[in-house]
Amino acid sequence: MGKYQGFTFESFQRWRRSFELGAWPAFFAINTVFNGMVSVMDHPDVPRWEPWVWESSSAIVSLALMPALIYVSRRWPIRFETWQQNLPLHLFFTLPYSLIHVVGMMALRYVAYAIAGSHYDFDRWWKDFDYEYLKDIRSYFWIMAGIGLYRLWVMRFQGEARLLDEPEVGPPVEPVEQPERFLVRKLGKEFLLAAREIEWLQASGNYVNLHVRSRDYPLRATMAGIEARLDAQYFVRVHRSYVINLDFLVEIEPLETGDARLLMRDGVKIPCSRRYRAALRDRFGQSTAA
Known part of the structure; x- marks a missing residue:
């Protein structure tokens, strides 16, 4: 494919x-x-x-x-x-x-x-x-x-991602407020993407790119809107344009400006704003301790 x-x-x-x-x-x-x-x-x-x-x-x-x-x-x-x-x-x-x-x-x-x-x-x-x-x-x-x-x-x-639709009859197959999976359409086919597989998210105009295994799946949403629906145990805001999955965070590199640079498991470096750095350091410590 x-x-x-x-x-x-x-x-x-x-x-x-x-x-x-x-x-x-x-x-x-x-x-x-x-x-x-x-x-x-x-x-x-x-x-x-x-x-x-x-x-x-x-x-x-x-x-x-x-x-x-x-x-x-x-x-x-x-x-x-x-x-x-x-x-x-x-x-x-x-x-x-x-x-x-x-x-x-x-x-x-x-x-x-x-x-x-x-x-x-x-x-x-x-x-x-x-x-x-x-x-x-x-x-x-x-x-x-x-x-x-x-x-x-x-x-x-x-490929383009979207939230699973609520069924017209019966209970939803996914938690509406905190989805566990996203539906991805690619080459006319559809498949499910587990939220835990998302390594990081980046705002891009009217979309939020879901980065998974070196691929970006655009989701038509705002960063604030999708951030509120992700599991806060794993996902954390690090920048105005970025949310990361703590499971894929390898290293926090402090910068002289007070900001930081984040090294992800796939080798990508993501900026971390000063306002998010202290909270991330605490979360990262808790994550590695667990």
Whole structure:
């Protein structure tokens, strides 16, 4: 389970960060080359360097705006259950996106034209802002679609956790307030994950990642909400974004700042805030003594 066209999700994880950092620059570079060639053919009456300046300046600003778009897509995702609420927000976001894009690319073009000893006509482009805005709306939602499809692919092959549903008839199979197991869906299949197997949890936007045997299973919940439902005998908050399972804690390394660094059994180091350090030290001592 987990194989896809000759590779596993675990192998993809090793170069996932490099892929995510390089995918959008590669996309905009390729898009610039093709758009530049088309623009040169569409404007035979202008020097050949000008269409390349137009396309490359647009791509540079678009690439610079990607971190903001990725944040917006995470903060207000467009999913089946949220699109009615979040789509109007995204339509509103297209306006500042387009304004920043147009102003930024015009500034770059002004510099490029000045270096070439020429003059850039601002007025012509401002008069065509409605045209640019329509193009930016299309680009905005194409980018959102790309981010969403990639995230869907990752979720499908990584797996996504959720709490067990309460049955419509009869008593629940799990304690409602303190679940012993989570239901994980992966590659169209479902299996149960024991809460005691979770090594640590990390807040990530609208999700909490459940880390189990070098894998992360996103759970759609808040850290405060899920922390309150975990067994306090084993799980303890160590940071605004982290909860750990004491059974998997190996070492507490004090830092000069008053914070600490926690070494987990799998070799991962997790930050521990000063406000949680003393309580953790007491709990860790009790845990090892037991």
